[in-house]
Amino acid sequence: MRSGVEGPTLVLVVAAGVLCGCGVTLLLERSLSRILLGVILLGNGVNVLILLGGRAGAAPVVGTAPAGTLSDALPQAMILTAIVITFGLTAFLLAVSYRSWYLTGDDEVPDDIEDRQVRQAAERNELATADLGGEGPDADPEQVDPEPPRRRGDGPG
Template sequence: MSRGAAAPTMVLVLAVGVLVAAGVTLLLERSLTRILLGIIMLGNGVNLLILLGGRSGAAPIVDSTSKGEMSDALPQAMVLTAVVITFGLTAFLLAVAYRSWFTSGDDEVQDDLEDRQIVRLAESNEVSTADHGGEGPDDDPEQVDPEPARRRLRRDGDA
């Protein structure tokens, strides 16, 4: 039997589906920790999907096997690149989640003024064409950068 024509097993296809579905579900959450886990799961699912697209076989080393029995090295190189990109994105999101937790004590993404307006318009079945905040350009609350609420860290001497 030839090793070059092996099809992916149903277990691997189901694993891709479960990883991608769970990753997308976690991405839709408000917590940055769950979003981070969703990115990791989605990245792993897509990497497995890319690997399933390649031909299985012997190592792709010239003069070690015939060309028909060699595995395809391109999906492996693409997955290696995708792993590095996913790692970089994971490190960035981890830093954002840590900064959010450190400044506010919570890693949940809050609604802003525009989100609340969109929800109100959706409930009343209206279409938004402009910003209905009514404030002028100088006192727009969305443009103000208030001092973030700082958490007090307990020190050994503090009671």
């Protein structure tokens, strides 16, 4: 390092790595409360990482210090934006977690039935069944939108 130039300290770099690592580990869990904590930790870890990318110096206000000694304002603005996004995602996950707890009494995310079928087919080395079609575009109930119900007075005449 050059003398007079300070870089990011090792403590902040390790803290960012630990926060991101713990956040990703918690995101891989099946419990919504752990997923929520993982999002919060990952957001904070990324904020510290963005902070390390900026140049340290005086407050970025024109006229308070020479231009070469001002800190970079872009990472600060990005961190503020990331805090707002993380807060919105946290509020959404809190609502989903509360609704799951209210309906089922548990915040565990269950396996999907189709996911189980795909996993079992993969374990048996089977190919997924192909939709060969043949019924035409208007006869496939999965592809055709139902007609809206008729109101009284609509119709011929």
